[in-house]
Amino acid sequence: MAEFMSLRDAVAHCIGDGDRVAMEGFTHLIPHAAGHEVIRQQRKHLTLVRMTPDIIYDQLIGMGCADKLVFSWGGNPGVGSLHRFRDAIENKWPQPLDIEEHSHAAMANAYEAGAANLPFAMMRGYLGADLSLVNPNIRSVTCPFTGEVLAAMPAIRPDVAVIHALRADREGNVLLEGITGVQKEAVLASKRAIVTVEEVVDTFGPTNRNAVILPSWTITAVCVVPGGAHPSYAQGYYSRDNSFYIAWDAISRDRDSFLAWMTRHVLEQGPEAFAVHARPAKASKLS
Amino acid sequence: MSAATANHTPTEMMTIAAARALRNEDVCFVGIGAPSAACNLARLTHAPNITLIYESGTIATRPTVLPLSIGDGELCDTALTTVSVPEMFRYWLQGGRISVGFLGGAQIDRFANLNTTVVGAYDAPKVRLPGGGGAPEIASNCQEIFIIMAQSKRAFVDRLDFITSMGHGRTGVERRAMGIKTKGPTRLITDMAIYAPDPETCEMSVVSIHPGISRSQIEDSLGWPVRYAAEVVETPSPTHDELEVLRDMQARTRQAHQQS
Known part of the structure; x- marks a missing residue:
């Protein structure tokens, strides 16, 4: 069963130096508050896994938390590098x-x-792509039925998955809606999982019966951190702060301005600093 | 359609020419940025029933403002349905459900291979670009590929340092040789011209030149001796309707992204 705990305790309890950590969220529900807590606790030598290492991994990398990055697209979406x-x-x-x-x-x-x-994944991919020449973990497997050669890569099995969900109930089951990315897979692939949520509710209420709900017993720690996805968003709670993504370009371009921003907004703050972003959504009417 | 106008920018001409390439019945896998503008312009003009799919999992989305990212809430709010990312890549893309993949890139060569990974050596890059994202499999799994990119010598290069996603292959023959059944890049739309693959060599060749653009302008802004198709036409100028819809969409988008 998941334990409710502070984000500080959850990171201290679940993430150690040298761990393989997957913080997931495909544009939506990116666990920014949890990433900041990892930076504050000065975790080192992490292998960070994430499909789209955007601002949160830029911050972890810039603060020296990571030795290795496993990824598929590393940019500031719609903005640039x-x-x-x-x-x-x-x-x-x-x-x-x-x-x-x-x-x-x-x-x-x-x-x-x-x-x-499973030990590995396969797909019809990487055809004519040079990545297969530079990444020894991209290999091939031959279909035993048709003879077709398919691309193969090792399964991702993180030590810890970290995600942000919309809400938890009192038992620590968590609900995700909207763009749900690979978070369900990331949690179920990992040994431990930290889930930050916008709020705790008595019952989820009338949800779609096929909503993505991760049962409490698949999660290690649930932490209530309203606004904890900002500048990413939480559908039905608050919108993506596109102006911050645009502003990050100038903040992060220079090492000194990056470090000054991180000191002011991360090192000298706590998870409660995110609450100011947990405003009702202006545009989103899902809930 | 209303009368043509000459008061447009090269980027507007590019976006409009790209939008025109899409058909009402297309199921289109949309890249972010210039492809997204073109695809939504098509939806708001001549192709109202086009199905736009973004890799974040949103299917048949109808955003009123252009998303900054591939997964803005607007895309999910206006989608017919939203699926997980593994489902998107497995069932919908690999499953062969997509008629057109619409891509941009940092660099392109004459066989429409794209590089969005590195300039320089992979292990010691001069410039580290974002990487492939969905593009390597979009390039091979969609029935055909349209590419939209503004021309410059830095972007249109004789030889790519890295092939992130294959067009027709390093020398134009590799794609066919691998037995890939999808067509690959069939249209390259720039701010100066429209290119299509030569039927024999697969080299992207100019088939249409935008109004007011000369052959020497085209030749001065790419890194290889450009080839022209046997018949080259002039791209029709943007209509008032096309320009108005495009400008309205971009004004709404600018306003939305500053407010959030």
């Missing part, structure tokens, strides 16, 4: 960053294989 990610790869600042690079389809399949307790 991730400057801290680039600085780490191009100039080894603040430290060298190993990369294991895949395509989205491969990562999605590899998470699914992890959740399904």
